[in-house]
Amino acid sequence: MYSYNEFDKDFIQTRVKQFRSQVERRVDGSLTEDEFKPLRLMNGLYLQLHAYMLRVAIPYGTLNSQKMHVLADVADKWDKGYGHFTTRQNIQYNWPKLKDVPDMLQALADVEMHAIQTSGNCIRNVTADHFSGAAKDEIEDPRPTAELLRQWSTDHPEFAFLGRKFKFAVTGSETDRAVIKAHDVGIQVVKNAAGEIGYKVLVGGGLGRTPMIGKVLREFLPREDLLPYSEAIMQVYNALGRRDNKYKARIKITVHENGIEKIQELVEERFIIQREAFAGYDQELFKDIREAFAAPDYLKAPTTAFDEAVNSDPIFRSFADTNLFEHRNPDYAIVSISIKKHGQTPGDATSEQMRVMADLAKEYAHDELRISHEQNVILPHVHKSHIPAIHAKLREHGLATANIGLISDIIACPGMDYCALATARSIPIAQQIATRFDELKLEHEIGELKIKISGCINACGHHHVGHIGILGLDKAGVESYQITLGGDGSENAAIGERAGPGFSYTEIVPAIERLVGAYLEVRTSADETFLETYRRLGSAPFKAALYPETRVAAE
Template sequence: MTKAHDIGLRMVRNAGGEPGFEVIVGGGLGRTPMIGTTVRDFLPVADLLPYVEAVLSVYNTLGRRDNKYKARIKITVHETGKAEISRMIEDRFAELRPLFGGGDQAVLADIRTAFAPPAFRDAPVAAHDAFYRADPVFRSWADTNLAAHRNAQYAIVTISLKAHGQTPGDATSDQMRIIADLAERYGHSDLRISHEQNVILPHVHKSDLPVLHAALVKAGLGTANVGLLSDIIACPGMDYCALATARSIPVAQELATHFEALKLEHDIGPLKIKISGCINACGHHHVGHIGILGLDRAGVENYQITLGGDGTETAVIGEKTGPGFAYDEIVPAIERILRAYLALRTDPGETFLQAYRRVGLGPFKTALYGEIGQKDAA
């Protein structure tokens, strides 16, 4: 998400192999979605704080205070231009850099000691490998919810807070306590919350995975859907939020239960659906492979669809398909899009996003609106 933040800091190496940051400024979603502008290809790590302070300082002086909808730094960058704002940042950085005098580096060195890696265990993983081959339920979960760890005996576990039909991102107090216990028993007492609103156990030895999985299933936390259709980001919408113009959570719940009933989501494969209940875009619909934006049309909820959005380092804002859909039409509309994808993909390895990039909006518009409707929608 470094391209959709006010400042995104993406670690890279320079030609000499030294670590530094690509500094990306002025990205953001909301009413005016913009992919950030790279103002520095390589910032030495030691210059992080004075440089970030320079960006804030320029923005604080230059940013608009006359209109709150034009006050974010993305507008400042857009109105000032990349060359001019880069020059202003660099000038301010030159002033600030000597003032830090290395104090920040002493603090950083001290902080680093708090983030030493845990004492990784060295133990056989053969039993895990055999269990993976023998148990299809475990294998299904492992295939979606585990990620590669730097230590080959370990795995990164994502605990899904997206059980089909539940509110995405909610955890009950019992689930929180169970997760805390499991982190202590199997996860070196480390927990993370992900941008995708799931909980991560970053360090689990593979030999512990079968028993961890069984405990998660027992607590209703064993859903094997990370990165799949039902791993949806949805804003709170009209169920909670005073700004919302439509419901988001029930749409997410119905999509998840609908495709679970059809048993299609593992076949569809990697897919990011993101739902916002108003133009402020807290559900990040602009960067969903399928984005859904709920609006109010004369007192009736109406859902616009965007396709092809991407929130990773290849960030793209999704394209609008055409006229929106009523609340009870949105789930069938998404099914038409995904049936079209299944029919046109070259092979099961071609993801929805790859297929979309190959064929464009056309076939999906036809699937949504029909051949005649497409003319009206154009």
């Protein structure tokens, strides 16, 4: 895995020292809150509803066991013994004390981790496909590209004060597991007719109060042009993007208001100039970065233990059916560990669970872990013969839930249980839906169904791209939940359509149950997913199930 060079190390260590001094000055009164707030936000420290919150970056969701162990230690030593993995592949600590934060950042810096650019109007943590380097359908591992972008964008002086936050995501496959079409810039590794590898560049995607699907800015960008081209995009956005209204300041609005053709023209103009400034050093660097992401030395061994477990143990078979994914090496599998046991908070892992996952990665999975934007943990490289032992260990620690991609594998933002911006709770809704469908023993029958819940219009829970999206709002002082249908965060990305009036906190779970019941009735077979059924029939049968009283009135 990529390791910091001396420059990176010095930069992170210096940042911790600077922040320690800033905290001291805040505490002794030399800095006011107005002066201190932008400094703490630059270091990932928010003030939430009940406490501070520290958001730590996990670049492109990649960790090794040492880093995961430190995340667990930080949770125990300075927080309440757990961490929350987010939809940006980061981890959040919900209870740090201000005076402890410099020590937390120091512990993280010592294993090459930090909280820089996890907040503020800058280029945020670059995310990537959580199956990177392992997926069978991949053209190439997107992480070296993500790392190059990370190095370029970290502390880039020209882009430190953008009109608004800015998010990059990278995928190396046609199958989009990184939601690139809902990012400010989405990058897909592609091969052209001549067999050369380059990038397809999308721009102007995003969720929030004005959801937009990204548009193609360039069908094929030669690899060596990535940084000058990205710089051109940022410069056009910095010059043209609105600063008069924060809700109109994201690049999606710039693209929408000016048109993609105009943006293309301006970016290409800037690109010609920027390209002159790049003399090829970035490509030298890229070669070094790629070496750090070399594939592991795969084990050559029989997989009979795996086949035997599948045939003899129904619980293991169920886990294998839902939580394993095809690896590029046929003797290997990608193991998704669900941190969404029915009734638990989606994305939360205790320090003990973090250590168990770290130790499993070290022992069986070439010391690699990934955090997915769907708030689960991945062991990307596991020889199949080791999976029964991994499964047994996961079961001992409440980590073997076989629900990846199913109705209880819900994305939920922290919502009003933690977040100061939230307008309603989202976690308890996820907990109740998961518990209810577990009681009904229906979730495997229902099959693939992605529910995504946000506790406010900012859409951290990606509700717009949920097959079923739930948005929690404050309606005249009462929590109210709006349902959207037919959203999709994949390569066929679509924004969900609002179903109708909202439901109260007590009505929303029964409403979801009616909706899913209608799907089971009208699908052609168990092979037709919820999303396929919705696309075939439209919203009518689902609206009828959600609002039976309206149907009666109409009749």
